[in-house]
Amino acid sequence: MGLFSFFNKEVAMDLGTANSIVIYNDQVVIDEPSIVAVDRTSNHIIAVGKRAQQMAGKTDNKNVETIRPLRGGVIADFEMAQHLIRELIGMTNINRSFMPPSLRMVICIPSGITNVEERAVRESAEQAGAKEIRMIHEPMAAAIGIGIDVLEPEGHMIVDIGGGTAEIAVISLGGIVCNNSIRVAGDEFNENVVEYMRKQHNMVIGERTAEQVKIKVGAAISELDEPPEDYPTLGRDLLTGLPKEILVNYKEIAHALDKSIARIEQAILDTLSATPPELAADIYRTGIYLAGGGSLLRGLDQRISSKTKLQVHIAEDPLRAVARGTGIALKNFTKFHFLIR
Numbered sequence: 001m002g003l004f005s006f007f008n009k010e011v012a013m014d015l016g017t018a019n020s021i022v023i024y025n026d027q028v029v030i031d032e033p034s035i036v037a038v039d040r041t042s043n044h045i046i047a048v049g050k051r052a053q054q055m056a057g058k059t060d061n062k063n064v065e066t067i068r069p070l071r072g073g074v075i076a077d078f079e080m081a082q083h084l085i086r087e088l089i090g091m092t093n094i095n096r097s098f099m100p101p102s103l104r105m106v107i108c109i110p111s112g113i114t115n116v117e118e119r120a121v122r123e124s125a126e127q128a129g130a131k132e133i134r135m136i137h138e139p140m141a142a143a144i145g146i147g148i149d150v151l152e153p154e155g156h157m158i159v160d161i162g163g164g165t166a167e168i169a170v171i172s173l174g175g176i177v178c179n180n181s182i183r184v185a186g187d188e189f190n191e192n193v194v195e196y197m198r199k200q201h202n203m204v205i206g207e208r209t210a211e212q213v214k215i216k217v218g219a220a221i222s223e224l225d226e227p228p229e230d231y232p233t234l235g236r237d238l239l240t241g242l243p244k245e246i247l248v249n250y251k252e253i254a255h256a257l258d259k260s261i262a263r264i265e266q267a268i269l270d271t272l273s274a275t276p277p278e279l280a281a282d283i284y285r286t287g288i289y290l291a292g293g294g295s296l297l298r299g300l301d302q303r304i305s306s307k308t309k310l311q312v313h314i315a316e317d318p319l320r321a322v323a324r325g326t327g328i329a330l331k332n333f334t335k336f337h338f339l340i341r
């Protein structure tokens with residue numbers, strides 16, 4: 001342990017639209033959904049993370065509202081985002097010691113957020129005790145987490161499909177050369193599933209059930225080499241109002257997600273055509289790297305590969321690639337000149 005880390009604490013935070021991860025001492029110490037439960041009568045924060053998620057739609061208290069402050073890749077709710085950041089830092093317990101340490105932080109933010117939003121994130125971290133703060137944009141952190149040497153003069157394409165946004169970026173020499181962020185990602189896939197079940201099966205399902213369907217039988221293509229088993233899905237019949245169960249096949253979900261995935265493909269093609277030729281030549285050799293939870297969709301790599309005629313690689317543990325990269329950025333706090341002050 002170096003002298004700095006003995007007297008000081010260092011924390012890396014991936015502030016995702018769906019999940020937030022905190023790394024401390026090289027370990028993931030917090031991995032929680034980015035959700036805050038608040039009592040609207042008193043504005044009192046009741047819970048954050050998994051505990052808040054469990055309350056969604058299940059509490060008898062009408063005043064309890066569950067909020068995802070970063071929904072859509074922007075800070076939709078400033079105040080709640082600040083609570084989320086403070087609570088996440090609080091949950092690590094690092095500030096509980098007798099002498100509060102000097103806290104150094106790197107925070108990963110969606111690349112679509114504005115300067116004002118960025119400042120709000122910084123202020124929340126300061127209020128939670130951070131003294132030195134740097135920020136990093138999501139695709140850059142993903143690239144680092146994948147193991148790419150981002151300082152090299154070589155182009156790499158990253159596609160990070162999270163909850164609220166798909167972020168497509170070409171990175172070279174420590175900078176984001178081309179960048180495209182669209183609001184088509186995991187949340188929209190869930191909405192596609194809800195819509196499909198209603199239209200096709202006359203069945204109402206909640207968002208969390210839709211997410212389970214997506215995870216169990218989600219697919220980007222309708223011919224998989226290793227198809228998952230049909231998934232028994234519970235919901236309410238639209239006509240009778242009674243609970244019912246439907247077996248859902250992956251081909252149905254591939255159909256339900258088709259249009260959304262096509263929009264991600266189009267954004268990738270647009271970014272490729274905006275890429276300077278030298279970097280495009282690099283990408284032709286190295287291919288496309290996928291990260292984020294959305295990259296776990298069965299057959300997505302195959303589909304993007306046949307659309308772009310490029311190799312597609314999925315990051316190891318894609319849900320944590322960005323957090324890993326943010327952790328590496330923390331260790332290169334002074335070396336990585338591209339970190340945002």
Ligand SMILES: Nc1ncnc2c1ncn2[C@@H]1O[C@H](COP(=O)(O)OP(=O)(O)O)[C@@H](O)[C@H]1O
Pocket residue numbers: 015016017018019020161162163164165185186187211214215218291292293294295296297298318319
């Ligand atoms: N196995 C899976 N198949 C498809 N989507 C998944 C899978 N696992 C998680 N997801 C989706 O990934 C998204 C979260 O990804 P994440 O990278 O954590 O997002 P963010 O960075 O925006 O917080 C959610 O929409 C979730 O439903």
Ligand SMILES: [Mg+2]
Pocket residue numbers: 014015016017138162292322
């Ligand atoms: Mg993310």
